[in-house]
Amino acid sequence: METKVVMDTIWVLIAAMLVFFMNLGFAMVESGFARAKNAVNILSKNFIVFAVSSLGFLFLGFGLMFGDGNSIFGTNGLFFLGGADNSPATGAAYQGVYSALSWAGVPLMAKFFFQLVFAGTAATIVSGAVAERIKYKSFIVFSFFLTMLIYPVVGHWIWGGGWLYQNGMFDFAGSTVVHSVGGWAALAGVLLLGPRFGKYTANGKIVPIPGHNLSLATLGTLVLWFGWFGFNPGSTMAANPEAISHIVVTTNTAAAAAVLSTTLASWLLFGKPDLGMTLNGGLAGLVAITAACAFVSVGSSLLIGLIAGVLVVVSVVAFDRLKIDDPVGALSVHLVNGIFGTLAVGLFAQDGLTGVATGNGLLFGGGTGLLVAQLMGVVSVGAFVFSAALLVWAALKMTMGIRVSLREEIEGLDRGEHGNEAYPDFLTRKPAYSFNVLSGVAVPQQASQALNKGGVRL
Amino acid sequence: METKVVMDTIWVLIAAMLVFFMNLGFAMVESGFARAKNAVNILSKNFIVFAVSSLGFLFLGFGLMFGDGNSIFGTNGLFFLGGADNSPATGAAYQGVYSALSWAGVPLMAKFFFQLVFAGTAATIVSGAVAERIKYKSFIVFSFFLTMLIYPVVGHWIWGGGWLYQNGMFDFAGSTVVHSVGGWAALAGVLLLGPRFGKYTANGKIVPIPGHNLSLATLGTLVLWFGWFGFNPGSTMAANPEAISHIVVTTNTAAAAAVLSTTLASWLLFGKPDLGMTLNGGLAGLVAITAACAFVSVGSSLLIGLIAGVLVVVSVVAFDRLKIDDPVGALSVHLVNGIFGTLAVGLFAQDGLTGVATGNGLLFGGGTGLLVAQLMGVVSVGAFVFSAALLVWAALKMTMGIRVSLREEIEGLDRGEHGNEAYPDFLTRKPAYSFNVLSGVAVPQQASQALNKGGVRL
């Protein structure tokens, strides 16, 4: 018993560190996919968001998510991990107010840290989608709301023993809890913010705005892939050899398959293999396998990855056509594939594969039961997070504002929001404004007039 | 017993993750050592090569390498890990078709993932040497052949219980199996491709082509060093405290010694300490200690490192004189030091140091027996891999072609192969064509005329 606690704790902590490390991955992917003039702003957001999550989740989030309570949210041990808890005691021996985690035989602090890094991930996802136009201050405030209130409530529903859990929904490592939540919150923000200046022309053409550093973006993607080996196999919260080995392989296989299918799809569709898309593809595979990694075979994970890789291509193009401006592809990666991954459990699950009684998915003869439970999860989480986030964003918009002035946006948020420059020694250009799209003008007339009047807020 | 399985699995999986992380190291070293105009291409290759390896090794490679069979290759459980296997049972209790790995007490999936990341490494090595001129498509196809066929066969000989193993060859973590195999495959490619345009002048002078980002290259090298702590100590595939601690120290000592000896050598030879060379030096020390890390003392590892550091300097200069154009020094690091490291076992091994009965090496009174077995391994692997790779490269050259057009090469592969730019916000120059070498012209006349005719393939 004691030995098991030690081994499980080692495993959980190391997995948590790997997930922490994903902050670096997000920071590099997102800044690499944005323009040099906004690099400091994005780096700042990604750096501070984990600090914000750390304190917000400590202060209230953890209690709300895992404290005993009703089926909607926790009501015990709310503040500062303040409830009784005799972890690492498990099962019947457990006495305390965080019984939703009583199955995990590690100290409370290990549980807290592991859950904290997941909360941090959800918050980071938002950062990329709203990049290059959001006010730094408003983003910080929003992140507090997200990690202290919105994320924990959904988490309670699914991982905290709440109503979706009782309803038979399975989300092993968080395709919904983490990725979709981040994605829905981001979507609300993106819609309220509107697209970046210059992204769509007056006559409706899409103006591509290439990221400033594909080396950083690749680095970030590989760091995320690496971190995912904490994210998924760590979610056992126990060093169960068969389970964690299996999950490592399903995780990796889905990612690899998605990389190949995205590359192929982008090659066929666009004529050349697009690195930015391929990077998104790898992440899409990882997000998609997150819910199902413990419940499906390696073969199924291959399929899930292949589908995710195509889905991300279609989705990136579709969002752009819909004029939903997401500079880093966060919606396609985290929202779309978070949903797909959650549903994939309902399709591909095989009962008891790593010891969890999920029942079989549709494709393995389990009927639609599981799929419906998953779908209900997807829909209800979407409805709740999207509305809650919209409310917070709208309140922020009406009070402190959420978008920088047009002048600041054009000159770069680094100058306006931070007074810093990311690369002062290098000569840079402002590419978005020196490109002429295939047809149509890069700078719509009315926006340009707005600019001339000096910093009108969109 | 159960506890040991848990501990060993934790160790093996974490080690495997560290080796996975080496993909990031390779991507950054190789792109940092190349020109900005080819960065997207190199990043793309390094990113996709692991996806290719993952699927190729899953599909066939693992079975060929570790499936029971003859002394040349596996014939059982070939496809998709399809054979019987009752891992983590070991030794006599083991029942299954992957008996070459029956000594490791971890689940089959853990064995697979650990071996997979090694296969990925071999494939990544090729990427750097053929950089800045190879067709993306052909590289992908070659990588499939390498990880599905060539690498597994050699692996079977040495780690899969094949004829070299039976012949008494020892290669603890893969100086030969991984590094030399990658190196020989790369050499075949480099010879068939020919040097980069502008690398050697008409009158035979060498034109140095500096890499575009030494920060990235340094970052990559440190990531590789970090990953090597998975590579070498992980190859115990068991959390044996004495062994893994010993291996960590020999690995680190060899790397540190090589860094110092390379720096000194380059300082003496070239007048100033060259960072690119020093980075290669650290990697050379790591490659050289890879075969021997478990079999030699810390003192011997220091010596091995010192020698490797000098070897890499001599070798980089020598390849350049021979007009074998290897943009990142992969041949000097992985091939030359892979060979040296394999032979070092025959020189420095001390019997039973970490529990393995290698017998003593030549310098420790064991006579030439071990050295001869090692040498036979070096020669036969070299002969096989070089010819097999040459065959594949030649077939590719005759069918889809392996080299981009001269126009594409001059304008950069990022534009021609990918339609992307790595750093669109930055103003860049094309240095290789604005340098005048000490004597001789940078642009040979005939090549220039070829260019004028518009994109002649070399």
Add this chain to the structure above:
Amino acid sequence: METKVVMDTIWVLIAAMLVFFMNLGFAMVESGFARAKNAVNILSKNFIVFAVSSLGFLFLGFGLMFGDGNSIFGTNGLFFLGGADNSPATGAAYQGVYSALSWAGVPLMAKFFFQLVFAGTAATIVSGAVAERIKYKSFIVFSFFLTMLIYPVVGHWIWGGGWLYQNGMFDFAGSTVVHSVGGWAALAGVLLLGPRFGKYTANGKIVPIPGHNLSLATLGTLVLWFGWFGFNPGSTMAANPEAISHIVVTTNTAAAAAVLSTTLASWLLFGKPDLGMTLNGGLAGLVAITAACAFVSVGSSLLIGLIAGVLVVVSVVAFDRLKIDDPVGALSVHLVNGIFGTLAVGLFAQDGLTGVATGNGLLFGGGTGLLVAQLMGVVSVGAFVFSAALLVWAALKMTMGIRVSLREEIEGLDRGEHGNEAYPDFLTRKPAYSFNVLSGVAVPQQASQALNKGGVRL
């Protein structure tokens, strides 16, 4: 027992690898905070310094620090880990000459490697503070002295059972042993070197010299934060579940709190949130919690972090006013917060929190006893390290010189010291000389005249 050794060894080795990885963090933070023209030099220093430490600590440092001896330094088993040692035997069962580490139940090699990476950290700290003007050669020699002599002696006093340990001083993971030691050694160097050319104008104004790459600096800071999860929780040198989980959370909380307090402080003081400062802030929180992480509650760690974050802002500004030119803020982060962290033990410690009998700190009713012991540690270590380092620096100054010529400094150390360029494909400018400060001239007349005479050493 045997199982415990395995688990402890896994933990210690992985923690050590994470600390090793901090070399990458330091390299990226320091080069990111310096100018592009000195990037190769800083990368070179950060790369070689770990190699130097590895050999220096192996040769002599470890013996001096942990060998049995008097209360000032070790006298047994001095060279090459040469003493008797039956680790992993612990306590009464231990027989050997490194009895200061006999409490840790892991093999000697694991102890050595863990201690080695700490020694490397101390040496790396110096690198940043003396950046952009120090001779490469002299820095290498100084690093040997630091890791072979100065660091081990202080280490012996506190971790090797020496007089400060006997005096009741506690420094869990090295706020003093590692960070202050690095800081004091750096301060001595900075004072003897003098400020960078152009940093202060003739009429005493401060000329800010912005770093060339804030993406790299952010990357480095997150890597350091990640590595700190090895640094602090690993210092248990045993996989004690409660202790390591607690330490992970105090470490993370302090860092997060410091990020927020620095951001707020810099926002209030300077009008805009400064990313460079925020990055320093996170590190300051980590340094400050290092001594106390195992001895204080999560609440206290929050307070310690908040204070550290403010301290670093004040301190960076103060050093600049004092014309002590530290390009990367190393003194504010490592020295000032190393001191604060050490004293924080005396204020916030709670007896036996993770099993160590520290007694209570001042704020927890323990009186001033502990605080005084800590203070004595701070003062005596400061006095010793500063004078010893000053001596070494002065000796170097008189023999081989410690500062590059003014011409080299202006043209960049990359050209003068290495003959390399970090970013040859990019067009760069020389910003320090094209800025006009708010009042005063960037280029003081006398310095400029010195330049005209051609490379006078300052």
Add this chain to the structure above:
Amino acid sequence: MKLLTAVIRPEKLAEVKQALTELGCNGLMITEIEGHGTQKGIIQQWRGERYKVDLLPKVKLELLVKDSEVEKIKRVILESARTGEVGDGKIFIFDNVAQVIRIRTGEEGEKAL
């Protein structure tokens, strides 16, 4: 023939270029420069110390144009580059172009433009 040099705001480049294209005027050289005029600089900070960057990024356009087209092009640039705020830049016209040669064909004079 005349050399028309215009220093403009970088963010106006797309509009100016668009306007020139519509005019049928294609040949131009663009250089990223830093300028200093009556416009005041930007205040930046680095770890708490503030400093003024008084060199602002500008774009320099250079066009060789036929004498007959100078006025038209001048007018188009004036319109498309103007925001009305300090820092809009200037146009300089030089009239001493002695010779123009197209490298590809060796053609000289106005037909080489």
Add this chain to the structure above:
Amino acid sequence: MKLLTAVIRPEKLAEVKQALTELGCNGLMITEIEGHGTQKGIIQQWRGERYKVDLLPKVKLELLVKDSEVEKIKRVILESARTGEVGDGKIFIFDNVAQVIRIRTGEEGEKAL
């Protein structure tokens, strides 16, 4: 004295410079510019959206040369910079150099070149 400005392909810089050196003509200024002429642009893509970059990288050489050497230098550049394909660039010659001063010595006129 004349100012000779040549816009050429970046990849031809080494050859042109080599040719000028052989001619004994050393003094020159090189600027990385972007140009737009009759050459059509490059199609790039970013996540599936394609766009045309119609500003192509060019190199601008500026040389101040003695009147007597203009023809010779012009010819050498024409030869060494030509590929025969659209985008080879142009040479512009300006003849109004009023004064040249070498900063180091204060020398003026042709001997300052």
Add this chain to the structure above:
Amino acid sequence: MKLLTAVIRPEKLAEVKQALTELGCNGLMITEIEGHGTQKGIIQQWRGERYKVDLLPKVKLELLVKDSEVEKIKRVILESARTGEVGDGKIFIFDNVAQVIRIRTGEEGEKAL
């Protein structure tokens, strides 16, 4: 009006700019260029192979100045840019400025400077 072009060492830019500002001369354009003159290049190395970079970083200043101020400005640049070593650069003066227009206001001639 005249166009005054000065090629100077990058590290001298701050001093020259300071001196010009003291003179009340504010308008200028700065371009980062690479130059080649009598100054010999730098030897760099890459993995043991040495090579000469014979294009050295320089800064090009361009000022449009009133005829009456040319001499004064020339002198100030000569003084503030000089180190006395090879590579100090040159000043070129062109005298054919046909027209200057301030884009913001449309003002022309000397008052547009």
